[in-house]
Amino acid sequence: MRYFIFLLSIVIGFSGINCTPKNNHTNSPILVDVANFEKHLQELLITADSGAVIELPEGQFDITRSLSLDGIEGITIKGQGKDKTVLSFKNQIQGAEGLLIKANHVTLEGFSIEDSKGDGLKLLDSRGVVLRDLNITWTNGADSTNGGYGIYPVACQKVLIEHCEASYASDAGIYVGQSTDVVIRDNLAHHNVAGIEIENSRNVDCYNNLAENNTGGILIFNLPDLPQAFGYNVRVHENTCRNNNFENFSPRGGMVNTLPPGAGMLVVAHKDLEIFDNKISGHKTLGLGIISYLFTRRPFDVKNGFEPFYYNVNVHDNVFERPDDIADQTTEFGQMISALFGGQPQDILIDGIFHPDTNTGQPVCFQNNGEDLRFNNLNAAQAEGVQGMLETMDQNLAAFECSLPGLTVEAL
Amino acid sequence: MIDGFRYTFFGMLALLIGCSGGTSVQMDEDSPPFEQLSKYQFFTGDPKNLIPNDGVLPYELITPLFSDYAEKARFVWMPTGSQASIADIDESFEFPIGSVLIKNFYYFNDARTPEKGKQLIETRLLVNRKTGWDALTYVWDDQQADAYLEIAGEVRKINWIDHRGEPKNTTFVIPNKNQCKGCHEYKKQLQPIGPKVRHLNKIYIYQDGPMNQLEKWQQQGYLEPLDNEVAELPNVAPWNDRKALLRDRALAYLEINCGICHGEYGPANISGLFLTTLTKDSNHMGVCKSPVSAGSGSGGRKYDIVPGNPDASILIYRMESLNPGEMMPELGRTMIHEEGVGLIREWIASMEGDCPESL
Numbered sequence: 194m195r196y197f198i199f200l201l202s203i204v205i206g207f208s209g210i211n212c213t214p215k216n217n218h219t220n221s222p223i224l225v226d227v228a229n230f231e232k233h234l235q236e237l238l239i240t241a242d243s244g245a246v247i248e249l250p251e252g253q254f255d256i257t258r259s260l261s262l263d264g265i266e267g268i269t270i271k272g273q274g275k276d277k278t279v280l281s282f283k284n285q286i287q288g289a290e291g292l293l294i295k296a297n298h299v300t301l302e303g304f305s306i307e308d309s310k311g312d313g314l315k316l317l318d319s320r321g322v323v324l325r326d327l328n329i330t331w332t333n334g335a336d337s338t339n340g341g342y343g344i345y346p347v348a349c350q351k352v353l354i355e356h357c358e359a360s361y362a363s364d365a366g367i368y369v370g371q372s373t374d375v376v377i378r379d380n381l382a383h384h385n386v387a388g389i390e391i392e393n394s395r396n397v398d399c400y401n402n403l404a405e406n407n408t409g410g411i412l413i414f415n416l417p418d419l420p421q422a423f424g425y426n427v428r429v430h431e432n433t434c435r436n437n438n439f440e441n442f443s444p445r446g447g448m449v450n451t452l453p454p455g456a457g458m459l460v461v462a463h464k465d466l467e468i469f470d471n472k473i474s475g476h477k478t479l480g481l482g483i484i485s486y487l488f489t490r491r492p493f494d495v496k497n498g499f500e501p502f503y504y505n506v507n508v509h510d511n512v513f514e515r516p517d518d519i520a521d522q523t524t525e526f527g528q529m530i531s532a533l534f535g536g537q538p539q540d541i542l543i544d545g546i547f548h549p550d551t552n553t554g555q556p557v558c559f560q561n562n563g564e565d566l567r568f569n570n571l572n573a574a575q576a577e578g579v580q581g582m583l584e585t586m587d588q589n590l591a592a593f594e595c596s597l598p599g600l601t602v603e604a605l
Numbered sequence: 606m607i608d609g610f611r612y613t614f615f616g617m618l619a620l621l622i623g624c625s626g627g628t629s630v631q632m633d634e635d636s637p638p639f640e641q642l643s644k645y646q647f648f649t650g651d652p653k654n655l656i657p658n659d660g661v662l663p664y665e666l667i668t669p670l671f672s673d674y675a676e677k678a679r680f681v682w683m684p685t686g687s688q689a690s691i692a693d694i695d696e697s698f699e700f701p702i703g704s705v706l707i708k709n710f711y712y713f714n715d716a717r718t719p720e721k722g723k724q725l726i727e728t729r730l731l732v733n734r735k736t737g738w739d740a741l742t743y744v745w746d747d748q749q750a751d752a753y754l755e756i757a758g759e760v761r762k763i764n765w766i767d768h769r770g771e772p773k774n775t776t777f778v779i780p781n782k783n784q785c786k787g788c789h790e791y792k793k794q795l796q797p798i799g800p801k802v803r804h805l806n807k808i809y810i811y812q813d814g815p816m817n818q819l820e821k822w823q824q825q826g827y828l829e830p831l832d833n834e835v836a837e838l839p840n841v842a843p844w845n846d847r848k849a850l851l852r853d854r855a856l857a858y859l860e861i862n863c864g865i866c867h868g869e870y871g872p873a874n875i876s877g878l879f880l881t882t883l884t885k886d887s888n889h890m891g892v893c894k895s896p897v898s899a900g901s902g903s904g905g906r907k908y909d910i911v912p913g914n915p916d917a918s919i920l921i922y923r924m925e926s927l928n929p930g931e932m933m934p935e936l937g938r939t940m941i942h943e944e945g946v947g948l949i950r951e952w953i954a955s956m957e958g959d960c961p962e963s964l
Contacts, residue, residue, distance in 0.1 A: 236757045257760075261784065348875050370897075446907050447903050491895050
């Protein structure tokens with residue numbers, strides 16, 4: 194009998210090896226079994242042929258462990274629409290994310306991920322990613338124990354995120370980190386700490402998104418000590434950032450915890466960045482802040498080309514509308530702004546800490562962003578604390594009225 | 606008559622395709638995996654006794670990974686006449702095609718008296734195929750008669766009495782195939798973790814007496830002859846040996862528990878936190894390093910390691926967390942390793958220096 198099984202397994206083995214790869218385009222979808230949903234889906238994510246289409250039926254499905262796809266190329270996971278197919282991780286006992294993808298040429302569309310214990314959807318080191326019509330959320334509302342990121346591609350290439358929704362993430366709803374060639378468009382991010390965050394990423398086109406009721410709308414950061422040491426060539430345009438005055442419910446410690454409620458856009462240590470044609474309205478603390486990493490007073494190493502400064506930041510043709518409100522008092526950053534400006538909302542703030550090498554060019558240019566802007570340059574390089582900045586800061590916007598060539602992003 | 610014919614027929618066929626049957630290890634890396642662990646014949650007699658067959662060599666790591674207090678019995682097997690080589694003294698051995706690493710997870714019913722028996726949970730195989738390493742998990746049946754291939758993983762409730770006589774229980778999570786790679790990923794390939802010079806360079810008590818494992822592997826023909834005496838080769842500190850230096854013990858513990866992902870070539874290198882015995886830079890080791898994407902895993906703390914202050918260090922927070930979204934390691938642990946956390950606490954408490962105030 195032993196030989197029989199042995200032989201049988203060899204026969205099965207050969208048939209498996211000899212079978213020609215299936216044509217990606219004629220693959221009929223494999224429908225995940227409703228009765229055995231979690232196990233069947235995870236098995237498919239391990240055994241599917243390259244190019245397979247895995248279809249999720251309509252319904253709400255309880256998932257107890259992280260789901261993962263690793264290494265199989267060309268997989269599509271397709272639900273019946275983000276309002277119809279819901280993967281609920283409320284009873285999750287294991288795994289640091291809801292769905293983890295490490296695979297090239299992957300398409301995810303038409304489903305929701307709710308209440309994952311860690312990040313909602315994480316994509317690591319994947320090339321050729323399409324995310325469409327997804328909703329990542331936490332159903333208990335704002336809570337510091339919610340997962341950090343909703344949609345979280347990191348160290349990925351060729352990423353398209355469109356028509357997705359992300360809410361109640363305790364860090365960022367849509368977070369693109371250390372990635373290259375990325376398009377983020379037509380998405381909705383609301384009630385997150387950060388709506389959309391672009392970090393250490395290159396060739397990014399972020400447009401026509403709506404970020405509202407987050408703590409901060411859109412963040413564009415370069416942070417130190419990361420394998421992709423810095424990002425550049427990022428365009429942020431035609432987005433609407435409005436009323437991002439939501440409480441900062443992130444856990445203490447992370448960068449985003451310093452974000453004051455009422456922040457439209459925040460730029461940290463970025464270069465080659467163009468911010469244009471956006472509408473930034475209703476923020477009680479500041480519309481747009483641009484600071485160097487030095488301003489955070491966090492330690493860092495300068496290596497692999499990371500620079501703590503911003504330069505070549507081109508801000509033009511945006512519309513700013515500040516509300517009649519009082520700036521945030523709940524965060525250190527908010528308190529600082531309140532102390533500096535008597536609690537009045539500001540439109541544009543820069544820290545005035547510039548690259549010592551003037552060959553890097555203009556730190557920042559502002560052009561055609563409307564009249565009557567409340568602009569402040571803190572000139573913090575020469576200042577000691579809030580008292581110091583009260584003496585050094587100025588409102589000389591004219592000093593930065595200049596133009597820079599527009600950037601081109603050919604991401605996909 | 607019919608049965609006799611069938612046995613003869615299939616027996617001959619088996620001979621024709623080069624399988625002699627018999628009692629030796631049955632491993633053909635070109636074939637799909639057996640459904641039953643016993644078919645490989647890694648063990649002789651009753652499989653649950655884990656008595657190694659010819660050519661199946663037991664080994665231990667100086668400092669092992671914590672897996673919810675599970676005991677582990679590790680073995681290596683290689684095809685006859687083949688041996689591993691060392692391309693880089695700091696990296697895992699280069700194994701010949703067809704090699705198998707066998708790791709059995711079990712609990713003693715009563716850790717104070719092992720004679721009271723044990724519960725085998727799972728046996729993991731790493732098979733070195735021509736296409737690369739393959740991870741296979743076999744889950745033991747309730748009768749402990751055999752273990753069966755399981756790719757999607759499983760959850761088991763386990764009860765046992767620990768070495769202090771305390772009743773313990775855990776929800777042991779058997780990983781799915783993708784999760785195996787979650788830990789065993791190095792330079793984007795699935796790789797063994799343990800078989801490195803610095804983790805194996807110790808005495809093991811074999812059936813025929815004690816011997817240094819690296820010497821035994823050479824004697825067995827499983828490792829290319831080494832130019833150096835084992836005493837000249839590196840070894841990590843045993844994490845629980847108080848005679849060793851505190852820093853060495855802590856780094857050995859962090860390396861095996863964290864450094865596979867949190868290494869320069871591991872999947873958590875995106876964090877910039879490298880917890881290995883080879884890490885030179887204190888910022889990359891976490892000292893005064895701000896978290897990047899820890900989310901709630903920061904526990905409201907600002908730096909991975911704050912010298913002298915374990916309670917302000919994110920590292921400790923995540924080792925003491927049982928929340929799947931915050932805890933570290935992400936996989937393979939549902940309990941707190943109190944002794945391990947104790948060691949890292951002691952090490953951080955002993956460090957001198959300060960981290961700056963920041964926003």
